[in-house]
Amino acid sequence: MAFQKERSAGFLANHMARLFANGLQQRIRPLGLAPAQFMALLALWDEDGLTQRELVQRLSVEQATMANTLIRMERDGLIERRSHPEDGRSQSIHLTAKAIALREPATQAARSQNEAALVDLSEDERLVFLDMMRRAIASMQSG
Amino acid sequence: MAFQKERSAGFLANHMARLFANGLQQRIRPLGLAPAQFMALLALWDEDGLTQRELVQRLSVEQATMANTLIRMERDGLIERRSHPEDGRSQSIHLTAKAIALREPATQAARSQNEAALVDLSEDERLVFLDMMRRAIASMQSG
DNA sequence: TATCATTGCATAGCATGCTATTCAACTGTT
DNA sequence: AACAGTTGAATAGCATGCTATGCAATGATA
Numbered sequence: 001m002a003f004q005k006e007r008s009a010g011f012l013a014n015h016m017a018r019l020f021a022n023g024l025q026q027r028i029r030p031l032g033l034a035p036a037q038f039m040a041l042l043a044l045w046d047e048d049g050l051t052q053r054e055l056v057q058r059l060s061v062e063q064a065t066m067a068n069t070l071i072r073m074e075r076d077g078l079i080e081r082r083s084h085p086e087d088g089r090s091q092s093i094h095l096t097a098k099a100i101a102l103r104e105p106a107t108q109a110a111r112s113q114n115e116a117a118l119v120d121l122s123e124d125e126r127l128v129f130l131d132m133m134r135r136a137i138a139s140m141q142s143g
Numbered sequence: 144m145a146f147q148k149e150r151s152a153g154f155l156a157n158h159m160a161r162l163f164a165n166g167l168q169q170r171i172r173p174l175g176l177a178p179a180q181f182m183a184l185l186a187l188w189d190e191d192g193l194t195q196r197e198l199v200q201r202l203s204v205e206q207a208t209m210a211n212t213l214i215r216m217e218r219d220g221l222i223e224r225r226s227h228p229e230d231g232r233s234q235s236i237h238l239t240a241k242a243i244a245l246r247e248p249a250t251q252a253a254r255s256q257n258e259a260a261l262v263d264l265s266e267d268e269r270l271v272f273l274d275m276m277r278r279a280i281a282s283m284q285s286g
Numbered sequence: 287t288a289t290c291a292t293t294g295c296a297t298a299g300c301a302t303g304c305t306a307t308t309c310a311a312c313t314g315t316t
Numbered sequence: 317a318a319c320a321g322t323t324g325a326a327t328a329g330c331a332t333g334c335t336a337t338g339c340a341a342t343g344a345t346a
Contacts, residue, residue: 021332061334068332069332087342088340
């Protein structure tokens, strides 16, 4: 029996995630944001002054990935780093006024992209869909 | 109302796709394959001798992305290019014996990864899940 | 206290994916 | 045949993500 990519959850997940990322990128590019920067901002809008390690935990990416994203965010004037008073190894990451001001337009762009993706699903189906994704994530994380 | 990433389809899709890719990578690394190479092989196992343009259409990636993947596949001895008899611009992409031999173990690895991801979903739920992903993909492609 | 392990972060190197650009080969039209 | 437009592919440049290393600061322990 042949392996059919259209019946493969992994293939579909990859394709879907690329479309999400591309769509979000189109919408937030005018704001001067890239998708991974937006993800980091989500965590920082919720709680400013996190350390790199805490961002890594909240976004489930590798430390090296976050380090590079933070370099680009600092370059783009979205964050500044302050030395941590209690631990000379770590820094706390703080939003600039520019980044704070982007909260509403950026989250609105993300909501708009989610809506575009789920437009064909009913309200009930959307809840089921999100739940199934969470369950797949949990299975892959534990396994 | 705050934007909550755990309720965002895009955020979950990104996370899920990364876990799929990482899991597949672990499983096919011993075969000397990378995830994007596996995706290209899926199309070529099904139909050998495709052109780069045809691969682009089947896998829904940009031409430049496929060009780079093919460079790595040629480097790794998975494909060879033959000049197209009817069009001097294009080449047909052919599998090597090495790539042909990888079909069974590689597709088995992918099936295994899909199973690990969906282990918590019933057979009916899996069908619903795949269908919802296809619908989200269709919505984002058309919109 | 001297040593060893752990932890937080930076860096190198690579794969994947994108946009933009370039170039050569093909097509169609005049 | 000559020109313009189209198409197939390569390349440059960048973002995101990963693994593997290295290093300095911290902690724990003999």
